[in-house]
């Protein structure tokens with residue numbers, strides 16, 4: 001059995017302008033020890049999927065479907081059960097992790113508190129915290145431990161939050177855009193860091209990112225999202241080395257190493273998704289059929305693709 005199995009997930013936001021279909025019929029699974037990526041342009045629904053799993057979405061969100069974690073449906077548990085999943089079993093590293101640090105508490109203490117809660121004494125906990133910080137490649141751990149969050153760089157703060165989350169030894173880590181807004185050096189070391197983390201094969205990870213290089217380096221499998229639905233899904237290397245869907249091809253072409261050819265146009269409005277393929281307007285190979293029929297996600301070449309043109 002997969003550790004996480006998401007089935008037919010829909011998220012609709014009720015807004016003043018109408019119902020926005022942010023996530024459409026999304027299904028995927030994550031095996032024990034596997035790193036699964038969700039990639040796609042900004043606004044494609046990546047964060048909403050991650051947040052829906054831990055029920056962190058605002059009240060105007062309507063969520064349908066199932067998300068079975070070790071057999072229990074996260075989407076239908078009560079609040080008390082959900083509290084047990086959050087943190088202990090599933091860690092969520094948000095897009096802006098700084099907000100989850102207490103600015104008035106020293107960095108080391110924010111980590112050691114976790115060990116104290118687990119029953120270790122103050123001394124042991126502090127030592128354990130230093131070890132965590134060392135493992136996270138936080139520069140000069142004992143010095144950084146005695147400082148406050150604002151005295152760390154953005155990248156280091158992000159690692160600290162990651163360290164706090166991982167100290168709880170969750171079975172699944174959901175990391176939302178761990179490299180967003182980092183300069184190239186910090187980004188590189190963050191990729192290295194997540195690579196090391198991924199090398200520990202007992203942990204499963206859902207990696208949400210628009211950073212295709214990061215996804216390529218650390219994901220076992222990935223799903224490409226467009227307008228809230230999966231358009232391609234399969235082994236990360238295959239999907240990215242040899243993409244099948246015209247959208248994935250466009251994304252790969254827009255990478256700096258491929259000459260930065262931008263994908264023209266915008267995603268459709270989530271308030272009025274078209275009848276046919278959601279990608280039709282931007283697709284360079286579209287046919288009349290593409291405007292009529294919504295394509296299904298189907299097996300092709302050993303992975304999944306949502307396109308009527310083979």
Ligand SMILES: Nc1ncnc2c1ncn2[C@@H]1O[C@H](COP(=O)(O)OP(=O)(O)O)[C@@H](O)[C@H]1O
Pocket residue numbers: 013015020022040041042043044045046047048049058060270
């Ligand atoms: N609270 C909300 N109310 C209405 N629409 C929302 C809300 N939160 C997110 N959305 C919409 O859902 C879509 C997906 O957002 P998101 O998952 O954050 O995208 P990304 O792939 O960049 O993480 C976006 O179009 C966004 O505007």
Ligand SMILES: [Mg+2]
Pocket residue numbers: 046047048095176177
């Ligand atoms: Mg996001």
